Every structure is written in structure tokens, then in C-alpha cells.
Amino acid sequence: MPSPSRVLKLIALLLDYPSPDVRAESLALHALIRTAELPEARRDGLAALLDALCQGDLLDVQERYDSLFERGRALSLLLFEHVHGESRDRGQAMVDLLERYSAAGLAIDANELPDYLPLYLEFLALGDAEAARQGLVEVAHILALLAQRLAQRESLYAQAFEALLALAGVAPELAGQCYQAQQEAVDDSLEALDRAWEETPVSFTDPAAGCPSASPRRQPAGVEQPLQWVAQPVPQTHPRATR
Template structure:
């Protein structure tokens, strides 16, 4: 599923190689036909925004959007665990799942970095990739909703992922959260926002203790939508 690889590249920090491959990326989206038609058009439009763009300008815009605050962080567990100790165990569980599938990380990024997660999914069978992605959709839909509130074209990626994997049950509440939470005050109220939070993806820290367990238990599933929504309502 090379379309997921394209979405991974679009969501990554812009590099010269990416801008040089825009035609190839567009061809994959068109020909593989993995996405719904209207999502495909939106992703192709996003690709077109890079045409003729200066690389430094694209990089500056990317950093301003994704790297200056917590609301649009591209690390899945940051939106659930914050900086609590639970995040470390979740990282271990996810890394074990990667290893059990023969996926080797060749990047300095953390395992829960969304472009890396999408690259992993692009190498899996469609049904399994859709299920794993669906289990992460509460976080991905929140990011998409926040991008919608900002009127940003990157929303196309998250809309496309929801179309492929299915929307989360709590979508209405997630969109309401994004519409009412106000500005991202991460940089202003750092100490308060990064306090430990009792929210867990897996429930028990020993659920995934070896590669066999990692292959059968999904380490990105959010077990309680009430916990997820409560955690984000507390961050206003």
C-alpha cells in the first residue's frame, strides 16, 4: 500500500528528495486507488501545494505548524500519556510490535511518530493495517479536527486516513473538543500542561512482554474513549 507511504512522506519534515518526487507520489495516489475519490482529490491538491515551493519556506511552515506546541504533535502517545511514565512502556510495546513484523527502524524518530507508523502500516496486509490505524484514530482524528479549525491543507491526510480505516466512535466529541479548546498554550504553561496523566493505551504494563504477545495485542489501541476525552478536556 504505497499510498500510505506517500501520506507518510507528506506528513514528514520536507526534504529536497520529497519535492523532487511529487509527480511519482501523485501517480501512486491516482493509480493505487486506495483512498475514496474525494479524499484522493484533497491529497493530490496537497501535493500540488508543494509544486514550485522553496524548500526552506516549506520547512519553515512545517516547523511552525507541527513543532511549536503540543496540540499538533505528530507523536501518538504524547496526546494520551503526555510525559508520564506510561509513555515509556507504550513505546516499548509499539517497538516490539514493529520487531515482531520484521520492521526495522532506520530513523532517530520515536516509534510513535505518525509518519513512521504509516510507513510501517504501508508494509502490512490491508486488513491488518486498517485495523491498527483504526485503533489509533481517536488521536489522528483529533489532529485532523484541529487542522480543520486552522483551515490547514494538511487536514487532507487525516481525512484520508479516516476514510481508509473508519472514523472513531467518539468523533463528535473529538470535533467538539477541537472547536472549543482555544489556543495551544504549551509554551506558556509548560509545567502545568506536562504533568503526569493517568491515561493508558494498554491498561496493563505487562500486556506485551515478548514478540509473540506483541503480534497478537495492538499496542496503539485506546481502551477508553472517556479517558481520552477527559484527558484532553483537562488541557484547555
């Protein structure tokens, strides 16, 4: 049975910008999915997502990825996008997160942003199973919100977020109960893009919201302080990480 770290790396690969590597390694990735310590429904969901990434012209798959994750804030894979919008706190939060990555031995290519979800998953994969779980719990509300919004669009990418919540041990309905996804119609027009960037960001830390975390916020092993999730526009490059 594969370790949680291998499953996190698998999901990071599935959520990254589609590349020929996924297709080349599809058989091995399917084998990893089938032996992952996840509920059967979550394994089936990841397998379906992998199949979709391996079917048809790669350029079409990449275009679908762009249309989901790079057109507005609502589905951004930059975790800091979903809390404080254009907060001034982003700069220091980025520095703090980069320092944690460096301490864990994770080197980031130039021009990469540390809050990119696949990169964060690779960071969690460097720790032990409990530290990784706590790192997922730390962002469970964001994962649940994205799962809901992707499900509304009938996107198989929702399966990756459901799997992450399963690894965190957090029920999707519990994690997202205070932060229901907006029931917006799917609209990819330029006007809709402008509106998306004007959306008020969701706050997961404001006590006035009256909704506590679905699970106590505990500090992951090896991390000096809890992560601070703030915001930044989606980049046009796709981060890669090396150890």
C-alpha cells in the same frame, strides 16, 4: 490501482518533514494519488497537499511544517502525546512498540521515536490490508482530533488525516464526536507555546469519559497486544525508517 500499503507510504511521506525527495517524485506521487482507492474528495485533498509541498521555497515549506507540528502538544505527530501526557508508562510502551516493529522487519535509525506517525504508517504498510485498517482504527480518535485542529487552522495537512480515516473506514465526525478539538485561536507566541505544553492530554481509553470507541478495538494481525498510546515531548529530529 495501488495497494493500501502504497497509499499508507505515500501519506507517511507527505506527513514527514518536507524534503526535496517529494518534489523530485511529484509526478509519480500525483499518479499514485489519482489511482488510490479513496473517495474523490480525499484524492483531491491529498493532491492539493502535495501541490502545496512542491510550491515556493523549500525552506518556507519546512518553516510552516515546524510552526504546525513542533510548537506544542496540540498537533504533535507523536501519537503517544495525545493520551496520558508525561506518563511513566511511556517507557514500556516504547519498548513494546519497538519489539513489534522489529518482529515486522522494520529497523529504526538511532534516536528515533516509534510513536512518530509517519513511522507507524510505514509499520502498518508492512502488513496486509485488514491489519493496516485495524491499526488505523486503533488510533482513529487521535487522527480525527488532529484533522479537526488542522482544519481549524485551515491547513491542507488536515487532508492527510481525513484520508487515513477514510482508509480506516471511520467517518471523521463519528471518530471525533467525543473529543472535539478545542476552539483555540491560533497563537504562536512563546506564551502560547508554554500554555500548549501545559494542556491536559486527551484520554481515549478512560471508561469514565463515557464515550466508547467509534469502532471495536480489535487486535491487528501479527500484533500480540493492542498498542498502548502514552506520551513524550516532541523531538527535534525527524524519524526515518528502513526495512
